[in-house]
Every structure is written in structure tokens, then in C-alpha cells.
Amino acid sequence: MNILVLGGGGREHAIAWALAKSPKTDELYVAPGNGGTAAIAHNVADLDVEDGQSVLAFAREHNIGLVVIGPEAPLVAGVADVLRKEGLAVFGPDAQGARLEGSKTFSKKFMDANGIATARYASFTELDPALAYVRELGAPIVVKADGLAAGKGVIVADDLEDAEEAVRSCFDGAFGEAGSTVLIEECLDGPECSLLAFVTGGKAFCMTTAQDHKRAFDGDLGPNTGGMGVYSPVPIVDADELAGMRAVMENAAAATARAPFEREYRGVLYGGFMLTSEGPKVLEFNARFGDPETQVVLPRLDADLVDIMLAVAEGRPDDIELRWSEQWAVCVVLASEGYPGAYEKGKVILGIEEAEELEGVTVFHAGTARNIDDELVTAGGRVLNVVALGDSFDEARERAYEAVDLINFEGKQYRTDIGKRAAAGREAWD
Template sequence: MRVLLIGSGGREHALAWKIAASPLLTKLYAAPGNPGIGHEAELVTLDIADHAAVARFCTEKNIDLVVVGPEGPLVAGIADDLRAANIRVFGPSRAAARLEGSKGFTKDLCAKYDIPTAAYGRFGDMASARAYVEKMGAPIVIKADGLAAGKGVTVAMTLAEALAALDACFDGSFGQAGAEVVVEEFLTGEEASFFCLCDGATALPFGTAQDHKRLSDGDIGPNTGGMGAYSPAPVMTPEIIDRTMREIVEPTMRGMAELGAPFSGVLFAGLMISGEGPKLIEYNTRFGDPECQVLMMRLKDDLLVLLNASADGQLAHTSVRWRDEAALTVVMAARGYPGTPEKGSVIRGLEEAAGDGVEIFHAGTAINSGALIANGGRVLDVTAVGDTVGEAQRRAYATLDQIDWPQGFCRRDIGWQAVAREQAR
């Protein structure tokens, strides 16, 4: 098979690494990719916002499957345009990608189909949003309705924080994404990430993980795109997984089909788990980043077989096998992240640091005059497997400490909840 992978982050490097291991693969292209992905695929210069150009490339290169990594192209309808050109795609349509592209759309779907989630309000102006926030009080959650690169959500612990978050949305800090705002009840419990591969009719459970969104140790500081993750998530017991499928995923699949937008691709449910069971925080319509990295490390099966089954509507006849080991990834970020990261610093020692059972995925790197440099906020994902989360954690940090990059930083407590559980046994 000839495959085109779209994207340039750590998620896409992990996907490229796993796809490249498939016996089905004859050629892997990536657009635009990054230096790490370049070890697994041929990098091509394509404007992925120009769907016609992507379709022409696929036709010229006889591409059998396009795998879309990031959410932006999906929300923009790249899957629709490629399918219209008779090109097979792994990823949802524009209409189905509204589950991520509009938080208000998803909340309304939950209300219609009795899917457990936080109470909410939708607002298109500051006055009505402010009145609702003042009525509800803090803590409360403020979300820009559209895509905001992981930065449009504020968990406001005070009324002042909530009002400042509303100001940021309506003042244009998030562009058109903040033109409408969703205000949600503050949920308590333990967060977890749950993934399903979908083909429009069938949702196949595809692993669990726990992400660390806050910038600093102890889960403090601003929200980020994710500072690390581990898999599996102990809080996702078989009972919780069963309830998540019955109460959240399956009603969503039915609802989207009834709306004429059957969902195919990856359905990523961000959950809050409490004594009441699972509640949906939000949906993403692609693999999580950095959750994808730990899932790919644990996946025993051929990823390309699974992606094909999703694209062809064959998931009802498919199963997934996982390694018994845990996996953990630590994000190394550039100084200044999640604000304005410092770019251009040189990174050394990756070859010496890498070892058996450890992969260093590139998230925001580039080559300048032959040197590897930081070219983004989240730059490297140091990912390890181990018999326990604690062992994977030790191996990841031991590898990370060998990397020569003084301008980088990381959290030092990724996986702390799972490690605490292990130590309490």
C-alpha cells in the first residue's frame, strides 16, 4: 500500500513509526512532516489547506490511503474533498468533525441523546455570558466554541478568572473560534482519555490513556496541549469502559448517523470519572497528542490493517490486541511555552539517548545548517514502555536526562496518579 500521512507533530511521528512497521506498506509519504517523521517517510511539500493539490498528489502517486493526523484539515473538510476524488481516507467528514469543531454542537447532541455531560449554556455575546457566569458562580469552565489549538479552555476557579476568560474569547484572542462561548459546570473526579476506531456504524474500543494538561508539577499552572501521558489509565476499569460505550459512545454514533453525518475515523472522548460514573468533557475527532504516542507503543496489531478496516466499514469483523506493558511519554517543551516559545535552540544527543523500549518522537523540530533545532512549543516526546507505569516513568526520565537541550523543560511527575496506585498495592 501507498500511504500519505498528513501532519507534522508528535502524534504524526508516532503514527508514521507504527505505519512504517506494517508489512502492507510499500511507500509512506508525509506532508509536511518533520525531521523525525523523515526517518520513516518521504517528506513532501504540500499545502494541506489546498485540498485540490493534495488530491492531485494522491492521484499522481497512486495513494491507496490518506491518514489525516490533525483536527484542522478534518474540520475544514479535507476528507470530503478527497473522497469526492475517489481517494480513500481515514478520518471523519466535515459534518462529523463538528464533534470537535464546535463544542456547542457536541453539547446540544449530548442534550438530545441523554449523553451524560456537564450542565452548560451557549452564548454569542458578552452580556448574556457574563450574566450566566455570575448566576452560576465559580469554579466554572469557559470554552471557546471552535478550534483554538488547545488554548481555548479555561478552568476558572474564581469569578474574576471566568470573566477574564470571557473577555479573551469575545475580544478576539482566539479569532473566530471564540465568537461563540460554551460555559460549563465544573466537574470533579479523575480525567481519562478513551479512544474508539469508528467506521460509520461500528465503534471499536481502542485503548485508554491519561493526559497531563497543566504546565507544571502537581497539576498546576495554565492548560497546555499536553505535557505527557500514560496508558492504560487505571481509572478506566472494564465496568467504566462498558458504561462509556453504552452511555456515551454508542448514543453518539446513533445520533450522528441520524443527523446524516455518520462518524468514521478516531473518536476520542475526554472523560471525567467520578462515583456517578463517566461524563463526557469533550470529543476530539483524531488521535490525542501525546496520547497517540503511548497507544502506538502498546499496540500489538498492524495499525494499517485497522485503518483500512475503518475506511472500508469493516470494523465489526476486527479486534485489537495490546501489549501487557504500560507506556509513558514525557513532553519536552521550549522555554516560553505555552505562551511564545523560544525557537532555534540546538538539540543534541538524541541518538545516544535512545534505547530499547524507548522512542523519541519529534513534535516541533526542524533542521538548520545540519543541526536539529527547536521549532515549536512542544518539541520532543520521550516515550518508554515498562512492566508498570513506574518502570516506564523511570526509563522515560532516564532517557530524557541524556538529551542535551538546556533550553528545554518538562514536568517531572508524569504518571503520578498511576504510580501512587502501584505503590499503594
């Protein structure tokens, strides 16, 4: 069949890469795509992925049998609703299901209603009550823009001054309309862990664990980013914690199949957890594949992604069977100098071919493009995801950094400690 993937980042390159391996894939389109997807699919640069009618027209014109929605914005905009109404198979929830990510307040109320453990919180639409609550809770404290902010609307403040400044910045428009409502919550303590699940028919089919590195610099220092590196599986998670996270995902999936949800949730549900001394607690739910978690989860999937996504899209939970490789996966993100702040584009990238000659190495493109001379150049904050598989955690980490050393562009920025803390064991978080 012909398949259309919406999105243009590293997540979408990884999804397209996995779909392209299936014998069931005929023509593969990615909108808008990037420099990496261009090598395995048809990039569609001029399609407005947040306009359901435009996507529908393209799908009809190109006989698309499956639409895979990668980013959160088209989901929140209701693109899946438009396509499903016309009978297309869509991987991704409708707008109501996407509110689990599109509104942090809605998500917290969902957790409360279904007995899902999470941090104490309150949401505000006015500055003064928000500041009063910050002073009541004390620091450290977490300030979140309620709406979509490209993964950057979360500020972990270590003192009251920073917390109050974060609240003011939200209401002053730092995150646009996303910050018109502000969620303030207690700061949980412990390691973070992501557990994603395919969800359809009220059932969750959990994937393998992954652990992202949000901070920009080594030692978990600097501002939050969209993610600077990730690995899978997570060695510090014990059996009880894994069972607890799975139970949460199953509970949440079941809840999406009943009121107030009017239509069945079909797509990925992302559970972001904190492994606290009281057990796993949910930091957030997302309504799509994580980025960069997808880049280490899908290379470990030992099953046909087309079969899985179609079963999800068509509401056939009994036809879903997941199998996972025993290998470890480590991803190091190469970013533009200055990210997550201002950065320059157009830097020529060299060495990807040499890096991918290493055993077990795949480079997923995030922010890349071709210039007028057909050279591969940087075109975003996060530029490349260097992924390595290995028979051990250490082997995968070493191989990933060996590949990183082979890739060069002006201003290349990356963390040198991806996975280092977890390799030292759970006591590294004590």
C-alpha cells in the same frame, strides 16, 4: 501501497512510525512532517493540508492508496469530503462529523440528543449574557472557545474574576474566530481519562485508556497546554467506569450513523471523560487521534495499523480486530522554555540517539526541524515526546525519565511528575 499522512506533530510521527512497521506500506509521505518523520518517510513541506484539491492532486500524482488525516483543521475544512468524492480511501471523518470537535456547542447538543452525560452548559455570542451566566453558576467554572483553538481554548477559572476575564478575552479575539461563540459549563470534579475508538459503520472499536496532563507545571499548576505527558493504561479506572465509557463510545458511534449525519463517520472518535462520583461524564469529543495520547496508545497496539485504517476507511467493521500489549507506556513531553506562551526556536537538540538505545524507549518528534547545517533543532512549543514501555507502571515511568535526562537543548522544559498521582492511587484525587 503508498500512504499519505497529513500533519506535522508528535501524533503524526507516531502514526507514521506505526504505519511504517507494516509490510503493506510501500512509500510513506508525511505533509508537512518534522525532523523525526524525515527519517522514516518523505516529508512534503509545501503541501497545503487544508486544501482538499491540493491534497487530491498530490494523491493522484503519487498513486496514494490511503490518506490518513491527523490534525483537526483539515477535517473541519472538509479535506476528507473532497478525497472521498473522488474515490480515495480516507481515514478521518467528513466535515459534518468533524463538527463534533469543530463546534463545542454542536457537540454538546449531540450529547444531549443521545443521552450522553456531560456538564451543565450554555453557549453565547454576546458578552453580557455570558457574564450573567458565569455569575449564576459561580466558580470554579470552565470557559471554552467554541471553535478550534489548538487545544488552548479552554480556561478553568477558580474564581469569578478569572472567569469573567476569560469570557472577555474570548470575545476580544484571543482565540480568533474560534472565540466568537463562547461555551460556559460547570466544573466537574474527578480524574480525567481519555478513551479513543476506531469508528466505522456506526460501530466503535475502543482502544486502551490514557490519561493526559494538560497543565504546564508540576502539581497540575499553570496554564493549560496541548499536553505535557500521558500514560496508558490508566490504573485508577475501575471495571464499572471502563464499561460506562465504552458504552458512551458505542452510543456515540451509533449516533453518527443516523440523522442528522448525512455520511458515515470513518476515523477516530476521541472521548475525553471526567470520572465523577456520579459516573463518567464527557468533557469533549474530538474527531481525531489525541496528542499526546496517540504516542502511548499506538506503541501498545499489537496489530497492523494499515489493516485497521483501511478497514475503517472502506467501511468494513467486521474486519477490525484490536489486540493490545500488556506493557505500560509513559510519555514525557519536552517543551521549549516559555511554552505555552512565547518561546524561541532553533535550539540544537542532542542525545536522542542515546535515549533510544535504552530498552523500550522511542522518541517521537513534535516540533523539530533541520537547520542550514543539518543539525536537529527546536521548531515548536512542544518539541519531543519521550515514550517508554515497561512491564510495570513504575518501570515505564523510571525509564522515560532516564531517557529524558539523556536529551538536551537550551531551555528544555518538562514536568517531573507524569504519572506520579495515578501511581499513588485513586485517593490522590480525594
